Amino acid sequence: NPYAGLVSHLRAAWLSGKTRPLEYRVAQLEALGHFLEERKQDILQATALDMGKPSFEAYFTEILLCKNELNDTLNNLSRWAKDEHVDKNLVTQLDSAFIRKDPFGVVLIISPWNYPIHLFLMPLIGAIAAGNCVVVKPSEISKNTEKLVAEMLTCYLDSDCFAVVTADVEGTTRLLENKFDYIFFTGSTSVGRIVMTAAAKHLTPVTLELGGKNPCYVSDTCDVQNVARRVVWGRFYNAGQTCIAPDYVLCSVEMQEKLMPALREAITEFYGSNPKESPDFGRIVGDKQFQRVRALLGSGRVAIGGQTDEKERYVAPTVLADVQPSDPAMQEEIFGPILPIVVVANVDEAIDFINARPRPLAIYAFSCDSKVVNQVLERTSSGGFCGNDTLMHVTLTSLPFGGIGNSGLGKYHGKFTFDTFSHHRGCLHRNMGLEAINSPRYPPYTQQKMGLLLATFEIKRKGMCTLL
Amino acid sequence: MQQPLELPVQQPLGDAGTATEGDSSTSGNPYAGLVSHLRAAWLSGKTRPLEYRVAQLEALGHFLEERKQDILEATALDMRKPPFEAEFSEVLLCKNELNEALNNLSQWVKDENVDRNLATQLDSAFIRKDPYGLVLIIGPCNYPIYLLLMPLIGAIAAGNCVIMKPSGVTRNSEQLVVEVLSTYLDKDCFAVVTADVEGTTRLLENKFDYIFFTGSTSVGRIVMTAAAKHLTPVTLELGGKNPCYVSDTCDVRNVARRVAWGRFYNTGQTCVAPDYVLCSAEMQEKLVPALREAITEFYGPEPRDSPDFGRIVGDKQFQRVRALLGSGRVAIGGQTDEKERYVAPTVLVDVQPSDPAMQEEIFGPILLIINVASVEEAIDFINSRERPLAIYVFSPNNKVVNQVLERTSSGGFCGNDTLMHVTLTSLPFGGIGSSGMGMYHGRFTFETFTHRRGCLQRSAGLESINALRYPPYSTQKMGLVRAATSIKRQGDCTLL
Numbered sequence: 006n007p008y009a010g011l012v013s014h015l016r017a018a019w020l021s022g023k024t025r026p027l028e029y030r031v032a033q034l035e036a037l038g039h040f041l042e043e044r045k046q047d048i049l050q051a052t053a054l055d056m057g058k059p060s061f062e063a064y065f066t067e068i069l070l071c072k073n074e075l076n077d078t079l080n081n082l083s084r085w086a087k088d089e090h091v092d093k094n095l096v097t098q099l100d101s102a103f104i105r106k107d108p109f110g111v112v113l114i115i116s117p118w119n120y121p122i123h124l125f126l127m128p129l130i131g132a133i134a135a136g137n138c139v140v141v142k143p144s145e146i147s148k149n150t151e152k153l154v155a156e157m158l159t160c161y162l163d164s165d166c167f168a169v170v171t172a173d174v175e176g177t178t179r180l181l182e183n184k185f186d187y188i189f190f191t192g193s194t195s196v197g198r199i200v201m202t203a204a205a206k207h208l209t210p211v212t213l214e215l216g217g218k219n220p221c222y223v224s225d226t227c228d229v230q231n232v233a234r235r236v237v238w239g240r241f242y243n244a245g246q247t248c249i250a251p252d253y254v255l256c257s258v259e260m261q262e263k264l265m266p267a268l269r270e271a272i273t274e275f276y277g278s279n280p281k282e283s284p285d286f287g288r289i290v291g292d293k294q295f296q297r298v299r300a301l302l303g304s305g306r307v308a309i310g311g312q313t314d315e316k317e318r319y320v321a322p323t324v325l326a327d328v329q330p331s332d333p334a335m336q337e338e339i340f341g342p343i344l345p346i347v348v349v350a351n352v353d354e355a356i357d358f359i360n361a362r363p364r365p366l367a368i369y370a371f372s373c374d375s376k377v378v379n380q381v382l383e384r385t386s387s388g389g390f391c392g393n394d395t396l397m398h399v400t401l402t403s404l405p406f407g408g409i410g411n412s413g414l415g416k417y418h419g420k421f422t423f424d425t426f427s428h429h430r431g432c433l434h435r436n437m438g439l440e441a442i443n444s445p446r447y448p449p450y451t452q453q454k455m456g457l458l459l460a461t462f463e464i465k466r467k468g469m470c471t472l473l
Numbered sequence: 474m475q476q477p478l479e480l481p482v483q484q485p486l487g488d489a490g491t492a493t494e495g496d497s498s499t500s501g502n503p504y505a506g507l508v509s510h511l512r513a514a515w516l517s518g519k520t521r522p523l524e525y526r527v528a529q530l531e532a533l534g535h536f537l538e539e540r541k542q543d544i545l546e547a548t549a550l551d552m553r554k555p556p557f558e559a560e561f562s563e564v565l566l567c568k569n570e571l572n573e574a575l576n577n578l579s580q581w582v583k584d585e586n587v588d589r590n591l592a593t594q595l596d597s598a599f600i601r602k603d604p605y606g607l608v609l610i611i612g613p614c615n616y617p618i619y620l621l622l623m624p625l626i627g628a629i630a631a632g633n634c635v636i637m638k639p640s641g642v643t644r645n646s647e648q649l650v651v652e653v654l655s656t657y658l659d660k661d662c663f664a665v666v667t668a669d670v671e672g673t674t675r676l677l678e679n680k681f682d683y684i685f686f687t688g689s690t691s692v693g694r695i696v697m698t699a700a701a702k703h704l705t706p707v708t709l710e711l712g713g714k715n716p717c718y719v720s721d722t723c724d725v726r727n728v729a730r731r732v733a734w735g736r737f738y739n740t741g742q743t744c745v746a747p748d749y750v751l752c753s754a755e756m757q758e759k760l761v762p763a764l765r766e767a768i769t770e771f772y773g774p775e776p777r778d779s780p781d782f783g784r785i786v787g788d789k790q791f792q793r794v795r796a797l798l799g800s801g802r803v804a805i806g807g808q809t810d811e812k813e814r815y816v817a818p819t820v821l822v823d824v825q826p827s828d829p830a831m832q833e834e835i836f837g838p839i840l841l842i843i844n845v846a847s848v849e850e851a852i853d854f855i856n857s858r859e860r861p862l863a864i865y866v867f868s869p870n871n872k873v874v875n876q877v878l879e880r881t882s883s884g885g886f887c888g889n890d891t892l893m894h895v896t897l898t899s900l901p902f903g904g905i906g907s908s909g910m911g912m913y914h915g916r917f918t919f920e921t922f923t924h925r926r927g928c929l930q931r932s933a934g935l936e937s938i939n940a941l942r943y944p945p946y947s948t949q950k951m952g953l954v955r956a957a958t959s960i961k962r963q964g965d966c967t968l969l
Binding site: 020022025059060062064065069072076077079080091092093094096097102104105107109110186194197198201202204205206207208210213215227228229232234235238272274275276277281283284285286328360371372373375378382384386387388389390391392393394397398399400401402404405406409410411413414415416428429430431432433434435436438439440444446447448449450454455458460462463464465466467 | 516518555556557558560561564566568569572573575577588589590592593598600601603605606611682690693694697698700701702704705706709711723724726727728731734764770771772773778780782797854867868869871874877878879880882883885886887889890893894896897898899900901902903905906907909910911912924925926927928929930931932933934936939940941943944945946947949950951954955958959960961962963
């Protein structure tokens, strides 16, 4: 077990209590802030090398959003970490009853390549805030960023308590044989199963941020130009390599006819007449991924784009029309700059289509009629939901972010990250004396004692449950 | 070896369940039909309206009222549970959970509006409380109604359909659940399954949207492994050895009563019972006579004749518990009767960490006493072992209680008493490490069975707000985006 020594080392640090004091955690978090400030250029460069990530996008997702999470945490940590006092019954009136926020211990964060800083830093912030020791396993596919994280991060954080491990699939499997106290995994659904199965051996709790095909319903009554821009933005951001990108559009054949020119216009507005030359459009992260995405171009009919360049791993912003549910593009998450349009007759058919498939990370619904948006929200199930836009719901630290079913389990962002990495320990601290209060509960049992227990423990039903 | 799990490529990708799911022709899956039936009810939306959920919960309330005697009888037959204990744990505590849910459901279920940034000021941002779908609840034998009903209440409150699998060890309670409890609930959406180990394994091959399991650590691993195949989230309420540190400066009599109560309640078959005491040799000398006195006060000179002391739930369990009597030295009790599955309230002293009684959760009316020199030694002893469901500390000195609390890790904690922390619906109840994962009781049960869905509803217009984020990218745009979305650091973090 090549990682036993490392895990042991971190566990010893954990048991020493080094990460418990709030001052320590704040200092580590502030060091992360310095990392983001001082290494900004390195981050932009590494992600540009890895997948041609436009620096604007890298700045927004890899730096700004992480700074937000950091500041939200630093602004609120002393409050989040406090004992929460709770309601007591008659018997415990004189006692102290509270929820203590304990760290789990040594946690493992495994992150993917598409937002290689954001997706390890966001959970890391909450893990540190909650008082844990952490092992980070960044993706080996985004090689430049992996190198940056391995070399730089350990300079900023206390190496007694925080470590970066670089490993391929084989290595990660060995890593997962160790016992961790929490595992936070972001990646594919199939690897998610492997991680949870490995975690089960040690009864390690997990958060799995996985993927799926995020449907985007576009009703007949909407501002086509606005829809086109918002959908294009969500789909082609980071060259489509976003777990919450709109994966496919559901709309009527009439809407498809209006949407198509609007999409074309939006793409041109964003990336110019030849997106390959735009500094604002990225590339596929690797050859294997490029070939997978390219193979999806055969589905339906290319209405916009469709060009590729293997050397650059370029896939043009593409829209496929007349896509059938049985087409390859509908069998897997696209994770590339291709938007299939699947025709449905109406919103009910769209809802049935969505409900016949695994529950996605996000569902999008566009309509000027809020009733339609609410209908989709109410009759479907997904990790998150956004009406009349794409991606934006995940930029709010106040909203929990996570999947359901095949798209994952658990949630984070903001306080939810802190709570993910905290054990909520129910505590009752009673008086050593006042034994008289306790005597009704002791044998020998009598009716009278039961009467007293009822009086002191019972929670009564209040009035009638007001249903609104 | 069980059937290989189907991961059919050509089937629709549905994890939301369709008529084709659970096709029993290839797997011989005996529960496929039932699961399919409940999933169809789930998809029909029947459990979503609040009125429906309230009606089902009120039906559970009627069950507890009308069938109280049946519950007391069944648990008496199963493990000679004293009616007083059955009324308290199987009925009263469930009623509390029910009333807590009914009193608060409309509030828990509401969309929670959340803070927005500048960019989303005009939008609606909220957390929607969605049910998971079809959930499975597996209950254990020691509190056969309580440990099934408590999660069931939250699962129903949250809008799920439920399959319940009560323990087959407590046959009378199982029968009560199958034949009586099920008649109070809507059969379309709630079902009871009886199954042995083999059957439960087949049941777990089906896809559920949440699994709530109470039972042993080893079976917990099996349940989580099965759940992993379907990426099903789980709550596991498991077990462990709950340590009970008794400091030297204590009111020995009160300690003895509170510890004896916690240990011998339900004949020791309680997941949060104090499993072993850690104290100095001096304290042990005072504690043993005090324990003897408490036991006599509770159960009389011959506990076997007391109506207030129960029996071990089955022959296998009896033999397991009896075997632990060889550890250390019997200071109090030690008598057994195989026919009745009686094990006397027992205290063992001079127990070594290597003794059999220290290798497994006792789950019987045997209290071990292990000597430690100081509270630091007690803390080290606790920390070198698996994290338990509960840690107990007795000391009139708050500093000592807090020391143990701060330097250990456990599911829950109680200072100067045993068991009581789980009777408060306002405290989360659950384990950590091998004692489990997840938490419930009161609002936490509702939240366990609820998917908190982050929702943003934006305007179809007001496109100019969005223009900043679109390519072609520019430094100016980034400045504006930053202004509209960034969270600033406030002052200096006040650390107290």
